[in-house]
Amino acid sequence: MKQHVARKRFGQNFLHDQNVLSSITESIDPAPGDSMVEIGPGLAAMTDQLLRTLKHMHVVELDRDLVARLEKAYPPNKLTVHSGDALKFDFSTIPVAEGQKLRIVGNLPYNISSPLLFHLATFAPLVQDQHFMLQKEVVERMVAEPGSKVYGRLSVMLQWRYDMSLLFVVPPEAFDPPPRVDSAIIRMIPVAKPLECDGEKLEAVVLKAFSQRRKVIRNCLAGMFTEEQIIAAGINPTDRPEAVGLAQYVALTNLLK
Numbered sequence: 550m551k552q553h554v555a556r557k558r559f560g561q562n563f564l565h566d567q568n569v570l571s572s573i574t575e576s577i578d579p580a581p582g583d584s585m586v587e588i589g590p591g592l593a594a595m596t597d598q599l600l601r602t603l604k605h606m607h608v609v610e611l612d613r614d615l616v617a618r619l620e621k622a623y624p625p626n627k628l629t630v631h632s633g634d635a636l637k638f639d640f641s642t643i644p645v646a647e648g649q650k651l652r653i654v655g656n657l658p659y660n661i662s663s664p665l666l667f668h669l670a671t672f673a674p675l676v677q678d679q680h681f682m683l684q685k686e687v688v689e690r691m692v693a694e695p696g697s698k699v700y701g702r703l704s705v706m707l708q709w710r711y712d713m714s715l716l717f718v719v720p721p722e723a724f725d726p727p728p729r730v731d732s733a734i735i736r737m738i739p740v741a742k743p744l745e746c747d748g749e750k751l752e753a754v755v756l757k758a759f760s761q762r763r764k765v766i767r768n769c770l771a772g773m774f775t776e777e778q779i780i781a782a783g784i785n786p787t788d789r790p791e792a793v794g795l796a797q798y799v800a801l802t803n804l805l806k
């Protein structure tokens with residue numbers, strides 16, 4: 550087959566390090582009957598590993614040249630290829646066996662990681678777990694605790710929906726071409742009962758709170774909440790937004806009409 554030239558606009562950095570591929574597969578720990586979907590299979594480095602165990606899997610790929618290669622390389626009873634944009638893909642259309650939930654994996658295109666994570670969050674109730682390769686700095690923001698410099702919107706919104714852990718770091722040399730940054734593998738497990746809250750309102754509150762990180766929370770949220778409301782939500786009005794925990798943001802959001 551003709552050699553594929555990596556396309557920058559599709560965030561294509563192909564994994565070629567066998568040790569890293571084995572560690573990812575071990576972390577995912579696939580079982581033959583799992584309902585699994587991979588986002589951005591590329592040249593199928595991970596797909597190939599996973600299909601050694603899985604009876605069948607789904608992939609979503611944007612690059613049509615890669616879609617054609619995948620369709621040629623695997624029979625449809627082994628691989629279902631969805632040609633299109635994962636940002637618009639309706640993950641609820643993937644058939645899942647009785648009593649199962651969806652397992653989502655991928656070495657994600659870093660240029661769309663935040664919108665993709667937010668898109669996927671809308672399917673969280675249908676999902677068993679997600680294992681992703683992402684830019685290390687993004688993973689650190691996702692798992693950051695209050696008080697950390699990198700704690701922000703991504704941390705609060707995703708921690709509301711998922712229990713997350715950084716599994717291991719992957720250096721640029723594991724890819725071809727190598728990205729300019731370190732990468733990391735994250736495991737995301739949807740929380741069974743997210744704290745009761747309207748997601749869109751929480752997003753609006755968190756966006757406003759973190760839009761001026763250096764100000765105190767009372768000033769960041771001026772016009773949206775009074776000082777009394779901030780205190781009622783258990784927040785010290787002179788704290789900075791990065792000192793405020795998820796439960797407090799939820800309590801505050803629930804004061805909105």
Ligand SMILES: C[S@@+](CC[C@H](N)C(=O)[O-])C[C@H]1O[C@@H](n2cnc3c(N)ncnc32)[C@H](O)[C@@H]1O
Binds near residue numbers: 561590594609633635
């Ligand atoms: C970082 S590469 C990873 C490729 C392969 N999984 C690997 O590990 O070698 C990202 C992959 O996502 C694909 N991709 C980029 N944007 C996408 C999108 N919006 N929806 C689906 N796939 C996308 C790229 O074409 C590429 O195959």
